[in-house]
Amino acid sequence: MYLNLTKRFRDALGAHIREKYGLDIAIVTERPPKIEMGETASPVSFELAKRLKRAPRQIAQEIASSLALIEGIAKVEVAGAGYLNAYFDRASFLLEVQRESGSATAPGRRGGKIIVEHTSINPNKAAHIGHVRNAVLGDTIARVLRHTGGAVQVQNYIDNTGVQVADVVIGFVHMERKNLAQVCQLAAKPKFDYLCWDVYARAAQFLEEDKTRAATLRGETLKAIEESGGEVAEMGMVIANAIVSLHLRTMARLGIWYDLLARESEILHLHFWDAAFQQLKAAGAIRLATSGKMAGCWIMPAKEKAEAGKEDAARKESPDANESAGFDLDENPNNQDKIIVRSNGTVTYVGKDIAYQLWKFGLLGKDFFYVKWPDAPGSHILWSTASINGDPSAPNFGAPATTVYNVIDSRQAYLQDVVSEGLRALGHGKEADHSIHFAYEIVALTPRCAAEMGYELSPEETKKPYVEVSGRKGFGVKADDLLDKLEAATLSEVQQRHADMDSEAQRQTARKIAVGALRFFLLKFTRNATIAFDFKDALSFEGETGPYCQYAVVRIRGIRRKGTEVGATQMEVMQETVAKLFSGPDGNGLWELVVLAGSLDMAVEAAIKGQEPAFVAKFAFQLAQAFNLFYHHHHILSEADEQKRAFLLRLTELVETQLVRALDLLGIEAPEKM
Numbered sequence: 001m002y003l004n005l006t007k008r009f010r011d012a013l014g015a016h017i018r019e020k021y022g023l024d025i026a027i028v029t030e031r032p033p034k035i036e037m038g039e040t041a042s043p044v045s046f047e048l049a050k051r052l053k054r055a056p057r058q059i060a061q062e063i064a065s066s067l068a069l070i071e072g073i074a075k076v077e078v079a080g081a082g083y084l085n086a087y088f089d090r091a092s093f094l095l096e097v098q099r100e101s102g103s104a105t106a107p108g109r110r111g112g113k114i115i116v117e118h119t120s121i122n123p124n125k126a127a128h129i130g131h132v133r134n135a136v137l138g139d140t141i142a143r144v145l146r147h148t149g150g151a152v153q154v155q156n157y158i159d160n161t162g163v164q165v166a167d168v169v170i171g172f173v174h175m176e177r178k179n180l181a182q183v184c185q186l187a188a189k190p191k192f193d194y195l196c197w198d199v200y201a202r203a204a205q206f207l208e209e210d211k212t213r214a215a216t217l218r219g220e221t222l223k224a225i226e227e228s229g230g231e232v233a234e235m236g237m238v239i240a241n242a243i244v245s246l247h248l249r250t251m252a253r254l255g256i257w258y259d260l261l262a263r264e265s266e267i268l269h270l271h272f273w274d275a276a277f278q279q280l281k282a283a284g285a286i287r288l289a290t291s292g293k294m295a296g297c298w299i300m301p302a303k304e305k306a307e308a309g310k311e312d313a314a315r316k317e318s319p320d321a322n323e324s325a326g327f328d329l330d331e332n333p334n335n336q337d338k339i340i341v342r343s344n345g346t347v348t349y350v351g352k353d354i355a356y357q358l359w360k361f362g363l364l365g366k367d368f369f370y371v372k373w374p375d376a377p378g379s380h381i382l383w384s385t386a387s388i389n390g391d392p393s394a395p396n397f398g399a400p401a402t403t404v405y406n407v408i409d410s411r412q413a414y415l416q417d418v419v420s421e422g423l424r425a426l427g428h429g430k431e432a433d434h435s436i437h438f439a440y441e442i443v444a445l446t447p448r449c450a451a452e453m454g455y456e457l458s459p460e461e462t463k464k465p466y467v468e469v470s471g472r473k474g475f476g477v478k479a480d481d482l483l484d485k486l487e488a489a490t491l492s493e494v495q496q497r498h499a500d501m502d503s504e505a506q507r508q509t510a511r512k513i514a515v516g517a518l519r520f521f522l523l524k525f526t527r528n529a530t531i532a533f534d535f536k537d538a539l540s541f542e543g544e545t546g547p548y549c550q551y552a553v554v555r556i557r558g559i560r561r562k563g564t565e566v567g568a569t570q571m572e573v574m575q576e577t578v579a580k581l582f583s584g585p586d587g588n589g590l591w592e593l594v595v596l597a598g599s600l601d602m603a604v605e606a607a608i609k610g611q612e613p614a615f616v617a618k619f620a621f622q623l624a625q626a627f628n629l630f631y632h633h634h635h636i637l638s639e640a641d642e643q644k645r646a647f648l649l650r651l652t653e654l655v656e657t658q659l660v661r662a663l664d665l666l667g668i669e670a671p672e673k674m
Helices: 002-021 044-052 056-066 090-101 129-147 163-175 180-187 192-208 211-226 230-252 264-269 272-282 305-317 319-325 349-360 410-425 429-433 447-452 479-497 503-523 535-539 546-565 575-583 587-597 600-609 614-633 642-665
Strands: 040-042 073-079 083-088 113-117 151-158 260-263 298-300 338-341 369-372 383-386 403-407 435-438 443-445 531-533
Touching (some): 002 073, 002 083, 002 600, 044 083, 083 090, 090 587, 113 129, 129 403, 129 443, 129 479, 260 264, 264 349, 338 349, 410 429, 479 535, 503 535, 575 587, 587 642
Parallel strands (some): 113 403, 443 531
Antiparallel strands (some): 073 083
């Protein structure tokens, strides 16, 4: 509601200035530092002063005295040297916020289909905390976009033909000496992703010891997987499918679901890449190298040296992706062309991603077949791409998107740039502009958290602000281990506080608190911040945490239950009471809480415009904090004045509705008791 009323003020000002002065000026608004100065203000008079060669305060007074009445705004006054301060009509704003809070979603404002691709974990080992940040960010921006009426489709890209899967196959075949039947038996076990975590780390070391051997084994294995050649390819598919199912169960614990699993194997088998390859060659976007180390490779010409530094950073920070993407790890990439197809004919990660991105925007002229994923967790229907025998009841996933969010960590920035450059080279500049790299920094551990997870740290590491993890080296926090530990710690607390609660209710309560703690912790930081995760900080009931916000909701529900028992929630609040309370000694304090509760739309808009879910997390915390101050200042149920008590109860209900909505956008559910 706050956003709508502010827009109404801006629109009225703009129209009035055009009519009165014949000038078309962009109207900027800002929030005054004190509620006594109004709810929104514009410095437009200062810009007009430059053009009209008059004092800004004089112009502001002229506008304020001639501006027509604006619906929902009680008055417009001049402040300071020329600000125009707008004061909302308090009673009508409260009614409008209450009306909007009863709606499931905000009015639709997003046109066209929006794809949010997130999680996209290589199916070669268990998910870790870094993957959780990706999934939580992607899930939250998808929720926020849906809240504003966006037609959002969530996709999870499965790189089931890449180097990482090939390395696990190499580990099983050449180190563990396992055949296909034995790997199938292992894949049926609950912790197969944990087993592959260790196999992958050992295989990485094994391959690092002999680079010639590594190049040969990887080349042969990748080619077999890409061409569906024999037992090796089948083993790769068994490994990938089993781990994907385990990843899905891990993410389901966090309330994260998907509409489509887009598998890389189908990009190859349905010749998506062949179609993209022909387009790129025809446009001159790629060329065949005929000499040097890249002889026989199809390459995209290097970007300017200033941009190539990004590639250097990506190469150093993320060797896994670089090997599959086509970097020559022995060369400084500043002057290096980008390999799209290797000399042995296999396609790099970026090549396949260009084809996938073209498909997302409906520019490839091809589509997948679709089938239901056989063992998706929960009741949510999950679809997967297929090469043949599609289900005719599948949704139209191939409809072109207008905007695509690719949630991938910041170390992949250059690779994402190459994908966009591929689109531009084909003449799709608009689509490249709407291909958004939703980047984020890494998640590390505080030394205390690393020690709690059982890792041995050197004296130097214990003094660092955080300890980095590495799945390639087998060092990191598996997502399920993290959730297990969080739930166990929370369950112990719940059991102490609520011994009378049945065991299942205790477990569900602990789960909600643990998930809320983890998701909020990962969301309260801006995307460009490196996070140092810590159990104690995340689970605290005080400060800027998920449990703090959840507890505010629990407190409100407790008040309502007690109010219902004594019949205090039935009384209607008279308009005279609202006007009296807003203008009384506590009026500004009550009004500030109403304005904050009505500002969820502003937080949502800021999250979308700035691509920062942290704005919604900040709103939730501020509203919880403001309510707790309100709770300690007013004795709600013991208030002697029945009308005031009824008003205070309605206000708590409004806060609850808006706080629950904000937490839901963050993927957090408040339990009944804490």
